[in-house]
Amino acid sequence: MNDYLLISIRTILLYIILLVVFRLMGKREVGELSIVDLAIFVLMAEVAALALDDLNHDLGKDILPIGVLFIIQYVNSWFILKNKKLRDFIEGDPTMIIRDGWLCEIEMRKQRYNLDDLLQQLREQGVSSVQDVAFAFLEQSGKLSIYLKDQDPIILPLVLDGYVDMRHLKIIDKDLEWLEKELMVQGYTNIRDIFYCSYDNGKWFVQLRARKDRTNV
Numbered sequence: 548m549n550d551y552l553l554i555s556i557r558t559i560l561l562y563i564i565l566l567v568v569f570r571l572m573g574k575r576e577v578g579e580l581s582i583v584d585l586a587i588f589v590l591m592a593e594v595a596a597l598a599l600d601d602l603n604h605d606l607g608k609d610i611l612p613i614g615v616l617f618i619i620q621y622v623n624s625w626f627i628l629k630n631k632k633l634r635d636f637i638e639g640d641p642t643m644i645i646r647d648g649w650l651c652e653i654e655m656r657k658q659r660y661n662l663d664d665l666l667q668q669l670r671e672q673g674v675s676s677v678q679d680v681a682f683a684f685l686e687q688s689g690k691l692s693i694y695l696k697d698q699d700p701i702i703l704p705l706v707l708d709g710y711v712d713m714r715h716l717k718i719i720d721k722d723l724e725w726l727e728k729e730l731m732v733q734g735y736t737n738i739r740d741i742f743y744c745s746y747d748n749g750k751w752f753v754q755l756r757a758r759k760d761r762t763n764v
Contacts, residue, residue: 647682648679
């Protein structure tokens with residue numbers, strides 16, 4: 548078979564295979580890819596490149612690693628969906644960079660995030676001064692989420708997928724004992740049963756796992 552025709556057929560076939568695999572892996576923008584997703588995508592791209600480079604190599608042996616990588620990613624996604632602690636360990640979690648107009652220098656150093664990067668992202672979002680910012684979070688994707696002081700106050704989740712977010716409790720100057728007592732008053736005795744919980748000026752929103760219940764108190 549003509550080499551040009553063979554390369555074209557392999558390219559189309561690999562394109563279809565990768566398109567199906569990426570579709571099954573779920574919808575995410577490039578900037579929102581986790582470390583695991585990025586590693587899987589890079590490896591798949593390398594496998595596809597090798598398949599096109601050596602026309603004498605068995606195409607089935609080139610497709611097999613793509614399938615194995617998909618299984619690895621699928622299993623990883625299932626585990627991190629079920630376990631928030633594992634999800635935070637693998638994908639990381641947002642880091643507070645600014646609070647009430649003050650820079651969180653220690654957190655910036657931990658994330659190796661310098662002032663030049665911060666000021667650039669503030670300018671890109673039209674923020675002229677750090678003092679105008681109520682909260683700024685460095686997301687897992689590297690983007691900066693900004694909440695200004697003159698905007699509506701941010702409502703932070705206190706429970707996510709059965710786990711208490713101690714950082715958010717600290718931000719609102721509360722502790723675990725307060726949260727447990729307040730939830731018991733609302734009729735929720737087991738935090739592990741809660742899928743999502745937030746608190747805003749005395750108003751609770753609680754949604755249980757598997758959508759057993761949904762209430763706005």
